Amino acid sequence: MSDRLTLATWNINSVRLRMPIVEKFLEEVQPDVLCLQETKCPDANFPFGALRKAGYEHIEIHGQKGYHGVATVSKRPLTNVEKRGFCDMGDSRHLGVDVEFAGAPLRVHNLYVPAGGDEPDPEINPKFRHKLDFLAEMKGWLKGEETARPAVLVGDLNIAPYEHDVWSHKALLKVVSHTPLECALFEELRESGGWIDMMRRFLPMDEKLYTWWSYRAKDWSAADKGRRLDHVWVSQPLEGAMRSTSVLRDARGWEKPSDHAPVIAVFEA
Structure with a gap:
């Protein structure tokens, strides 16, 4: 007997503020598991x-007041919960759970x-240094037993990371999120764990693929300056x-x- 699992991920940019669209998404798409980021919500609220x-029914959260925060909600039971810290910052940025898929535990890292930050120089921008250190910690962890x-x-x-993951490779080479330094570290991280x-x-790599469009664009869809x-x-x-996989672009409107659209992934075994 086969099993089909639909898993979605969405940076919701404040879960309490966006609950109407979260409910709309869950009703229309009916994923088995939804991973949310930037919930900006203390656990009690x-x-x-x-x-x-x-x-x-099954909800695991790792939140903090006003910033960051991740949550994983599911129709299936969630077990083996892990909340990992990075860079000794105390930020709520990771949540690991097991969900049953095809009769065995599937590890889901959110x-x-x-x-x-804005300046892609770790010597003068502590936020950029933090990002690079965070990726380095991920690289040291997400391999071996984890994979x-x-x-x-x-x-x-x-x-x-890739040329067609942004609206203009040339224009964004010095913009944080698409700098060569970040992209190289990102690929090393992904490849080291296989x-x-x-x-x-x-x-295909030569097709544009975006999940985020800035609030600054008055007509985000027409401008289509995504990443x-x-x-x-x-x-x-x-x-x-x-x-x-698919991106529910309509949700951005x-x-x-x-400012992010949900990404939906389907598995079957």
């Missing part, structure tokens, strides 16, 4: 009730990587179960939207 009413099992890593990783870039597995900041990585043991 998290909207458990609305999510359970929507059919998502991550929110630091944005890195020897079926695992998915999703989230707002705040880097658009992670598969699932989104690019289903969409792919949200990712789905898959460990080698899960490769055969990959079926599809919903009422009071996040």
